[in-house]
Amino acid sequence: MAANKDGNQSGSGGGFFSSIFSNIGSAMSKSVNGLLGYEGLEVVNPEGNNEDAGAEAQRGRWKQEDRDNYWKMMQKYIGADITSLVTLPVIICEPMTNLQKMAELMEYSYLLELADECEDPHMRLVYSATWFISVYYALQRTWKPFNPILGETYEFVNHAGITFIAEQVCHHPPIGAAHAENEHFKYDITSKVKSKFLGNSVEVYPLGRSRLTLKKSGVVLDLVPPPTKVLNLIFGRTWIDSPGEMILTNLTTGDKVLLYFQPCGWFGAGRYEVDGYVYNSEEEPKILMTGKWNESISYQPCDMEGEPLPDSTLKEVWKAAEAPKNDKFQYTYFAHKINSFDTAPKKLLSSDSRLRPDRYALEKGDMSKASSEKSRLEERQRADRRTREAKGDEFKPKWFNLSNEICPTPWGDLEVYEYNGKYHEHRTAIDSSGHVEEVDPKTIEFNPWQYDDSEVSA
Numbered sequence: 318m319a320a321n322k323d324g325n326q327s328g329s330g331g332g333f334f335s336s337i338f339s340n341i342g343s344a345m346s347k348s349v350n351g352l353l354g355y356e357g358l359e360v361v362n363p364e365g366n367n368e369d370a371g372a373e374a375q376r377g378r379w380k381q382e383d384r385d386n387y388w389k390m391m392q393k394y395i396g397a398d399i400t401s402l403v404t405l406p407v408i409i410c411e412p413m414t415n416l417q418k419m420a421e422l423m424e425y426s427y428l429l430e431l432a433d434e435c436e437d438p439h440m441r442l443v444y445s446a447t448w449f450i451s452v453y454y455a456l457q458r459t460w461k462p463f464n465p466i467l468g469e470t471y472e473f474v475n476h477a478g479i480t481f482i483a484e485q486v487c488h489h490p491p492i493g494a495a496h497a498e499n500e501h502f503k504y505d506i507t508s509k510v511k512s513k514f515l516g517n518s519v520e521v522y523p524l525g526r527s528r529l530t531l532k533k534s535g536v537v538l539d540l541v542p543p544p545t546k547v548l549n550l551i552f553g554r555t556w557i558d559s560p561g562e563m564i565l566t567n568l569t570t571g572d573k574v575l576l577y578f579q580p581c582g583w584f585g586a587g588r589y590e591v592d593g594y595v596y597n598s599e600e601e602p603k604i605l606m607t608g609k610w611n612e613s614i615s616y617q618p619c620d621m622e623g624e625p626l627p628d629s630t631l632k633e634v635w636k637a638a639e640a641p642k643n644d645k646f647q648y649t650y651f652a653h654k655i656n657s658f659d660t661a662p663k664k665l666l667s668s669d670s671r672l673r674p675d676r677y678a679l680e681k682g683d684m685s686k687a688s689s690e691k692s693r694l695e696e697r698q699r700a701d702r703r704t705r706e707a708k709g710d711e712f713k714p715k716w717f718n719l720s721n722e723i724c725p726t727p728w729g730d731l732e733v734y735e736y737n738g739k740y741h742e743h744r745t746a747i748d749s750s751g752h753v754e755e756v757d758p759k760t761i762e763f764n765p766w767q768y769d770d771s772e773v774s775a
Contacts, residue, residue: 358517360553360766361617363588383408384468385552392515401489407688409694411460411646412680414670416483417655418455419495420507424651425635426477426499427449433531434503437596438572439603443616445529445538446565446574446606447635450591453610454637459547459555462753463676466490466698467712468765473497475660482740483764486696486714492716503530507724513581517552522728523546534580536569538565541727543578551773558588559610569748576606594623612637656680662744663753668765669760677684680718694763700773701766712767716740 347624362373379387387406394402425448432444465485473481483495490509497504504527511522517727527540543561560580576593576683589609594602595616602623608614613636618626627630640649654660658671670676675690717734724731747753 319333323370335593353431354629358492358552359515359554360517361548363548363556364585365583370553373554374550377552378408388551392516394514395516395527397514398509398512399519401491405461407675407679407684409461409689410679410687411458411462411648412676412687413652413656414465414469414471414676415486415508416465416492416495416667417670419483419493419506420471420481420505420655421455421649421652422448422452423473423476423479423481423497423640424455424649426479426502428635429502429531430477431531433533438534438536439597440566440616441531441534441536441567441584442572442574442595443604443606443634444574445531446563446595447614448565448612449527449540449542449565450576450610451635451637453559455608455649455652456545456559457557457611457627459557460646463673465493465670465672466673466694467701468668468714469670469673470484470666470716470765471670472662472666473655473660474662476654477612480741480744482716483774484714484716486717486734487712488702492732492734493694494714494734494736495718496740503532505736507731511728517550517702518546518548519550521547524726524729524731526724526726526731526733532658534569536567539566540564540709541566544728552636563591567602572596574606578610583737588746594760596617601726607631608635625761658758661758663748664747665758665761665765667761668762669758669763672761672763674763696764697773700767704768704773710767714724 318588337353344518360370360374368375369439382435383406391403393397413692428448428451429443432441432448435441435444459617467485467488469481471481478499479497480499481495481497483493485550486492486494493508495504495506495508506525506527508523508525509526513520515594522544523542527542528540528616529540530536531538532549541562541564543559543560543563545557547555559578559579559582563576563578572595576591579587579590579592581588585720588610591614592607593603596604598751601621602619604616605619605623606616607623612631615631615633617627617631620626637699638649658665661671663672673694675687675694678690679687698744714734716739718737720733720734720735724733
């Protein structure tokens with residue numbers, strides 16, 4: 318796995334980024350033919366080749382009637398960005414919101430403690446990059462999280478001393494912001510996605526800005542993640558691939574990590590594989606990194622050509638924790654903690670995702686109630702918007718402020734929201750108040766609304 322001087326791998330890894338999606342299609346996909354109304358849709362079996370597509374098309378979670386109705390609704394959107402265009406059915410959802418999903422990155426935060434305490438600037442990047450890779454184990458779930466309501470929040474405590482707050486700061490387009498902090502690090506993200514619907518698949522591009530600050534050294538790291546493709550939305554078993562480049566740059570020193578998430582090929586070849594290097598500011602490779610994002614990541618010092626140093630050994634830096642067997646939503650144990658009130662702080666905000674009645678109903682297996690509650694919340698959100706427009710008001714987030722910064726990404730520009738520090742003041746006031754009345758959080762009514770019921774426009 319040699320490295321070129323410009324920081325790219327030579328051989329099969331270097332230069333594939335522009336063709337990753339076409340490689341997937343040509344390697345394993347096959348059109349759904351002979352079915353009226355479904356001509357041209359591609360089916361991809363990640364464990365086989367293009368001869369297996371016919372059998373794969375008969376698998377999946379959709380009943381025939383649901384599949385037909387979904388396709389009738391969605392076919393007009395082929396080629397479009399569907400991020401906020403359509404309301405999707407509960408049948409494809411998991412009992413978690415996008416704000417909660419943002420918190421799943423906190424699971425392996427011990428890696429950031431190692432990074433913060435590390436004196437070697439290149440090993441510091443190994444630990445930090447691995448932390449960002451670790452969340453992909455959770456992101457491989459094929460269920461869609463609920464879109465947060467404007468003003469919805471998610472709070473998370475009781476894990477590694479971390480205080481985490483996320484808020485839905487914009488509805489069109491959907492944008493979430495989050496801040497996490499403990500004694501070792503600060504993490505800030507403005508999260509927005511752009512999508513392209515292709516019929517039986519959708520490409521998802523992460524127009525976000527992620528900044529990680531390690532407190533001991535003061536270095537600031539910036540992340541550019543790879544895109545994601547969700548395959549077999551209608552025909553076949555839904556699965557996820559994230560082929561492309563992940564770039565983590567030390568904005569303080571100019572050092573960086575460049576990793577390649579390999580595309581899945583025939584019979585699963587390359588699936589989950591990650592390979593790349595830590596480079597110094599002169600773009601010289603210092604440490605190679607390799608592994609699978611759903612299993613483990615290892616590292617090894619290397620020479621100027623990217624080859625392992627003599628007498629060095631490949632060492633494991635992270636291994637995915639064991640997950641529950643046959644979990645309905647493919648949840649990890651940590652994902653269950655995120656939904657639990659055990660990780661909720663005292664005096665939980667009434668806008669918290671845990672309190673959403675549609676999410677809770679789905680978690681308890683009541684699909685009908687989840688669907689009706691989801692519709693009710695969406696209609697209430699529309700009523701809030703009409704009232705806001707009638708009054709000439711603007712929505713202002715509580716815990717984040719819109720900055721003047723415009724962040725360029727490979728997929729478009731992003732308006733950046735900054736943490737305003739008010740949540741820290743809010744929590745400090747509660748924690749220092751002495752006596753806090755115990756309230757069963759399950760009795761709190763979900764309330765992210767800007768206006769009272771009596772004020773909203775019908």
